[in-house]
Amino acid sequence: MDSKELVIPSHIAIIMDGNGRWATERGQLRLFGHRAGVKAVQTIVEAARSLGVRHLTLYAFSTENWQRPASEVSGLMALLQNYLKSELQRMLRNEIRLHCLGDAEQLPKDVRVILEETMAKTAHCTGMNLNLALNYGSRAEILRAVQTLARACEEKSLHWADIEEAHFVRELYSAPQPDPDLLIRTGGECRLSNFLLWQLSYAELYFTEVKWPDFGRDELIEAIRAYNARQRRFGRTGEQVQAGGQA
Numbered sequence: 001m002d003s004k005e006l007v008i009p010s011h012i013a014i015i016m017d018g019n020g021r022w023a024t025e026r027g028q029l030r031l032f033g034h035r036a037g038v039k040a041v042q043t044i045v046e047a048a049r050s051l052g053v054r055h056l057t058l059y060a061f062s063t064e065n066w067q068r069p070a071s072e073v074s075g076l077m078a079l080l081q082n083y084l085k086s087e088l089q090r091m092l093r094n095e096i097r098l099h100c101l102g103d104a105e106q107l108p109k110d111v112r113v114i115l116e117e118t119m120a121k122t123a124h125c126t127g128m129n130l131n132l133a134l135n136y137g138s139r140a141e142i143l144r145a146v147q148t149l150a151r152a153c154e155e156k157s158l159h160w161a162d163i164e165e166a167h168f169v170r171e172l173y174s175a176p177q178p179d180p181d182l183l184i185r186t187g188g189e190c191r192l193s194n195f196l197l198w199q200l201s202y203a204e205l206y207f208t209e210v211k212w213p214d215f216g217r218d219e220l221i222e223a224i225r226a227y228n229a230r231q232r233r234f235g236r237t238g239e240q241v242q243a244g245g246q247a
C-alpha cells in the first residue's frame with residue numbers, strides 16, 4: 001500500500017525511548033543520544049505534519065525523570081530550551097501549535113519562559129497540535145483532575161452522582177484534544193511508563209526495537225501501516241465493525 005493510501009491517525013502519541021542506549025552503543029555519553037533524539041523530534045514533527053496528523057504528543061520528560069543524574073537533567077533542559085528557541089519560525093511556517101502536558105511550574109524558569117512564549121506565539125496555528133509532555137506523569141494528572149472535581153463537589157457546583165466522563169476529561173492536560181489513536185514506543189520496551197493512562201484506553205499500541213534517534217519518516221510510515229492493518233472494535237464484534245465501517 002502506497003503511503004498516500006494509508007488512513008492517517010488523527011492523534012499519534014510517542015514514547016521516545018532508547019537515546020541512552022543508542023549513545024552507549026557508540027561509546028558516547030547519554031547526552032549525545034539525547035542530542036540525536038532532538039534531531040529525530042524535528043524529523044518526526046515535520047513528517048507528521050506533512051502526512052496530515054492533527055495531534056502529535058511526545059513524551060519528553062516524565063515526573064520520574066528528575067531522578068536521573070543532575071547533569072543529564074540539566075542537559076535535557078538545555079536541549080529543550082534550544083529546541084524551542086530554534087523551532088519557533090518553523091512551527092509558525094508549518095502552522096504548528098505548541099501545547100505542554102504536565103506541570104510546567106516545576107520546570108527551570110528559563111525553560112518555562114520560552115515554553116510559555118512559544119505556546120502564546122503559536123496559539124493561532126491550526127495545522128497540527130504538538131503536545132510536549134514535560135514534567136508529566138499520568139497518575140499525577142488523574143489525581144489533579146480528581147482533586148478539581150472533589151473541590152467542585154465541596155463547593156456545591158457539582159454533585160458527585162452527576163460526575164460524567166466529560167467532567168473528568170475536561171480536567172486533563174490534554175483537553176480538549178481527542179484521545180490518541182496510535183501509541184508508538186521506540187527502544188524495545190513494551191510498557192506505558194505512566195503515560196496517558198486514561199487517554200490511551202482505546203489506542204492501538206505499536207512497539208518497535210528501533211531506538212529513538214534512528215526513528216525517522218520511514219519508521220513512522222511503517223507504524224502507520226501497522227495501524228492500518230488493525231481493526232478497531234471499541235468493544236463491538238468484528239462483524240459489527242465490518243457492517244458499519246470503522247469508527
Ligand code: FPP
Nearest residue numbers: 016017018019020021034037038060080083
Ligand atoms: C528516553 O530515552 C528519553 C528521554 C527520557 C528524553 C527524551 C528527550 C528527547 C528525545 C530530547 C529532548 C526532547 C525535545 C522535545 C526537544 P532514555 O534516556 O531512557 O534511553 P535508554 O532507555 O536507552 O537509557
